[in-house]
Amino acid sequence: MNELEDQLASAFERLAERAPHHPDLAGTARRRARRRQVSTVTGLAVASVAVVVTGLLVVPNGLFNDSKDTSDVAVAPVTPCRTSVTKTVLPEWARGGFSEPEPVMPFVTSASGNVVAILFGNQLSSPPRPDVANKVLWVWHQYPADLNIRASARLDGTGPAVTAGLPTPAGPSYVDLPSPGCWRLTLSWTGGSDTIDLRVLTPAEAARRP
Amino acid sequence: MEFEEYVAARGRALERYAFVLSGDWQRSQDLVQIALAKAYRHWRRVAKAEHPDAYVRRILTTSYLDWRRRRSSTEEPVGDLPEQSADGGDPADQVVLRDELLRALTVLTPQQRAVLVLRHYEAYDDAAIAAVLGCSEGTVRSHATRGAQRLRAILDPTNLQEGPR
Secondary structure, eight states, X not given: OOHHHHHHHHHHHHHHHTOOOOTTHHHHHHHHHHHHHHHHHXXXXXXXXXXXXXXXXXXXXXXXXXXXXXXXXXXXXXXXXXXXXXXXXXXXXXXXXXSSSXXXXXXXXXXXXXXXXXXXXXXXXXXXXXXXXXXXXXXXXXXOSOOOOEEEEEETTTSOOBOTTOOXXXXXXXXXXXXXXXXXXXXXXXXXXXXXXXXXXXXXXXXHOO | OXXXXXXXXXXXXXXXXXXXXXXXXXXXXXXXXXXXXXXXXXXXXXXXXXXXXXXXXXXXXXXXXXXXXXXXXXXXXXXXXXXXXXXXXXXXXXXXXXXXXXXXXXXXXXHHHHHHHHHHTSOOOXXXXXXXXXXXXXXXXXXXXXXXHHHHHHHOGGGSOXXXX
């Protein structure tokens, strides 16, 4: 077996160890099988009725249109930039590269809960410490359909947007922000966005919080 | 063999296989339940088969390929891999390497991934893989070769961007 095949076998085995387990697999499968049979029969009946009703009624255009005009919807107030590094067991879906079944790592979770930033150096610092890099592993629970994800950062969530030096927020990267403080990173892609607040310390502060 | 006995004996292995195949928590559970629900509906016939497990595994694999086919119209696999650390000996690097391998797997076609999972996780030979996928052994070998080439190309450090330090 060559090196890649060894790595594959090992990676698959580690992945399998994290497979979810359903405590009542047989019962759920039985119920699902029965539901499918019932819904097939019911679906046929409903479809027959729908054909008849549609043939008899003419619905005025827009009568059942429930779309809302969102132009006057108030914009939610900006929440203050506030973050704390959690050092605990990573969520199940964020354990991809770890060999331990329940890895304990310092991480920050995005506002939606869909992204975690795992901080290998425990704390971010600006400027970066000479001996500890600002290495971050970005893990997404579900990637958006558009993988052209961009990041911009604002100090305290309201300052001028900074994009220079920011990596693509997916996978391993270095996050070197221009100054200490609470930085709100906005992760944007076509059709969506998310935010994550990162606390950046001075090198001395970061060294005091291992 | 009763349905419950089969699930008690093989259910966990199916869950593991489905998760390695799909890499997705919810989807893997769904795939297992789809396969078992279909098997349950025809259980008398399935139980009489020489290898009931092969039948269930084939349904599960076909469901996975169908799901990926449907999904491919709206989603794309992760393309470019982010920068890799150039320094060695950092414990983070092992995590990163494993993470990269797992993410690199997402760029494979569903057939390539299924072949590699069946070959390197289930230790199936080409004939058994061909039976599960409903294709020829030549096609299995072709998927395996191309899948491995693709992974090597992605994981080759010379193809990765240099880190900032």
